[in-house]
Amino acid sequence: MNKLLRVNLKLMVRRKDTRLCAGLSVVLAVLGALVSKLNGNMTWYDMFEFPLILVMIFSAVGGLFISRDYTQNTIRNKLTVGHKRTGIYLANQITETIFFCVPVIFYFITSAIANFILIGAKGAVFSEVMGNIAVCLIAVNALSALTTFLAMTVKSSAGGVLPIILMYPMLMLSVLAEALEDVKWLKYVCDFIPVSHIASLMQPDKDPAMHICYSLIFFALFTAGGIAAFRKADLK
Amino acid sequence: MDYVLKTKDLCKQYKDFKALKGLTMNVPKGAIYGFVGRNGAGKTTLIRIICGIQFSTSGSFELYGVKDSDSAISETRRRMGAIVETPSIFPYLTARENLEMQYDIMGMPDYSSIDGLLELVGLKNTGKKLAKNFSLGMRQRLAIAVALCGNPDLLIFDEPINGLDPQGIIEIRELILKLNKERNITILISSHILDELAKLATHYGFIDNGSIVREMSAEELETACRKCVRINVTDCTAAVKALDDMEFDYKISDENVIDIYAKPNITRLAAALSKEGCEILSCTEHDENLEGFFISLVGGDSNE
Numbered sequence: 001m002n003k004l005l006r007v008n009l010k011l012m013v014r015r016k017d018t019r020l021c022a023g024l025s026v027v028l029a030v031l032g033a034l035v036s037k038l039n040g041n042m043t044w045y046d047m048f049e050f051p052l053i054l055v056m057i058f059s060a061v062g063g064l065f066i067s068r069d070y071t072q073n074t075i076r077n078k079l080t081v082g083h084k085r086t087g088i089y090l091a092n093q094i095t096e097t098i099f100f101c102v103p104v105i106f107y108f109i110t111s112a113i114a115n116f117i118l119i120g121a122k123g124a125v126f127s128e129v130m131g132n133i134a135v136c137l138i139a140v141n142a143l144s145a146l147t148t149f150l151a152m153t154v155k156s157s158a159g160g161v162l163p164i165i166l167m168y169p170m171l172m173l174s175v176l177a178e179a180l181e182d183v184k185w186l187k188y189v190c191d192f193i194p195v196s197h198i199a200s201l202m203q204p205d206k207d208p209a210m211h212i213c214y215s216l217i218f219f220a221l222f223t224a225g226g227i228a229a230f231r232k233a234d235l236k
Numbered sequence: 237m238d239y240v241l242k243t244k245d246l247c248k249q250y251k252d253f254k255a256l257k258g259l260t261m262n263v264p265k266g267a268i269y270g271f272v273g274r275n276g277a278g279k280t281t282l283i284r285i286i287c288g289i290q291f292s293t294s295g296s297f298e299l300y301g302v303k304d305s306d307s308a309i310s311e312t313r314r315r316m317g318a319i320v321e322t323p324s325i326f327p328y329l330t331a332r333e334n335l336e337m338q339y340d341i342m343g344m345p346d347y348s349s350i351d352g353l354l355e356l357v358g359l360k361n362t363g364k365k366l367a368k369n370f371s372l373g374m375r376q377r378l379a380i381a382v383a384l385c386g387n388p389d390l391l392i393f394d395e396p397i398n399g400l401d402p403q404g405i406i407e408i409r410e411l412i413l414k415l416n417k418e419r420n421i422t423i424l425i426s427s428h429i430l431d432e433l434a435k436l437a438t439h440y441g442f443i444d445n446g447s448i449v450r451e452m453s454a455e456e457l458e459t460a461c462r463k464c465v466r467i468n469v470t471d472c473t474a475a476v477k478a479l480d481d482m483e484f485d486y487k488i489s490d491e492n493v494i495d496i497y498a499k500p501n502i503t504r505l506a507a508a509l510s511k512e513g514c515e516i517l518s519c520t521e522h523d524e525n526l527e528g529f530f531i532s533l534v535g536g537d538s539n540e
Contacts, residue, residue: 073324082313
């Protein structure tokens with residue numbers, strides 16, 4: 001698995017789209033802080049607006065990165081030389097986790113520095129901001145698992161773009177859950193969806209531990225399901 | 237005889253379609269094994285199963301004596317290189333970078349042998365040209381180089397000359413022969429371009445409708461395809477006595493059917509047979525090539 005992880009990371013570093021994603025996270029962090037300052041909005045929680053946009057872009061770029069293994073048939077080279085399927089899946093999952101989380105970490109670091117310079121420390125309660133960052137990062141990681149799952153099970157370029165398509169209904173559910181507070185089942189469903197967690201971070205998260213737990217369950221379910229499906233899958 | 241690959245009663249079912257129906261074949265060590273069959277006969281399915289890309293529904297195979305159910309099969313696959321249908325290469329990398337990636341996939345940190353590989357397949361001077369800008373022949377050669385990473389003992393090529401121009405076909409053929417002769421690599425090559433296969437193969441496996449209908453060496457095939465006079469007689473034993481007396485090279489190919497590998501004087505032959513109390517019912521000149529042999533083996537019906 002380490003060999004495959006090394007190859008994946010090497011390929012990722014070579015690709016312009018993945019490098020652009022990392023750059024975009026830094027640009028958006030500075031831009032977000034500037035816009036907040038210009039609007040006279042002296043809160044740090046505006047920094048949680050952009051991770052949702054970032055994760056949608058990452059899901060498309062990350063999904064296509066994995067699905068390229070199928071469209072270019074390079075996955076055959078890995079299987080033919082004896083790599084185990086679980087190893088191939090896990091290497092892809094770790095690559096996606098790095099691809100999703102590292103730029104978001106860059107984003108938060110840059111955003112924190114920019115906010116500190118432009119807004120100052122007043123607009124934030126340290127523990128609440130850190131709680132939100134933790135919820136966001138774990139949710140982003142859970143979405144990386146969904147992206148890997150779809151790209152590895154659909155086995156074509158469609159699997160690469162499916163994650164971003166799925167983001168919209170998930171986002172719609174979270175908006176509906178906000179609007180229709182009385183509908184309990186909608187709230188329960190949204191509690192489980194990482195996109196909803198990220199979407200609700202514009203204010204301090206009321207229950208970060210629960211959201212982190214749900215995101216971890218989401219991650220575990222999709223990773224285990226993806227490995228099980230890939231181990232039995234007939235490829236071309 | 238040592239066998240690199242043996243399959244036994246291999247079956248593969250896709251929903252309603254049975255692609256392999258108890259396929260049993262044996263690939264001898266050091267051979268160029270021509271795997272001949274029509275489109276949809278099951279050639280690629282078998283290759284995918286051997287490469288671990290798909291799973292068989294039932295049956296088994298052995299690679300270098302290791303069974304497919306054994307956990308060591310993954311490790312054993314490192315002794316094998318394959319091109320399944322289309323070249324599996326990274327289009328946005330150069331030829332050298334592609335090989336570096338394959339070395340990394342295989343966990344080989346020393347890239348020093350890459351130049352030799354590129355020279356072997358004739359891609360040493362491609363420089364910074366990306367694989368996506370290669371011609372089909374160059375991509376195919378790069379795929380062969382990728383398959384050769386790790387010095388495999390067995391190479392599996394699925395339709396390696398499909399879509400190549402005549403020059404490309406010659407180059408690939410010479411490369412395959414060179415690999416077999418100089419490096420003693422066993423090669424399993426599937427193709428339906430029979431004339432080309434006839435220039436390469438030392439052994440043949442004819443597949444039809446998901447099972448092997450016949451396995452034979454190139455010498456056996458040559459014998460089977462030798463120009464002969466085929467006679468259908470009333471009494472085979474009597475005919476054999478007459479033919480022995482006339483000192484002809486012959487083979488009894490079926491009940492009362494004899495192939496004579498000579499140009500006999502038909503009048504004298506008929507007289508000799510008549511003397512032994514045997515009549516000639518029919519007499520035809522028989523001359524087959526690989527294509528004709530294949531058709532006579534699997535029939536000429538469409539497999540649609």
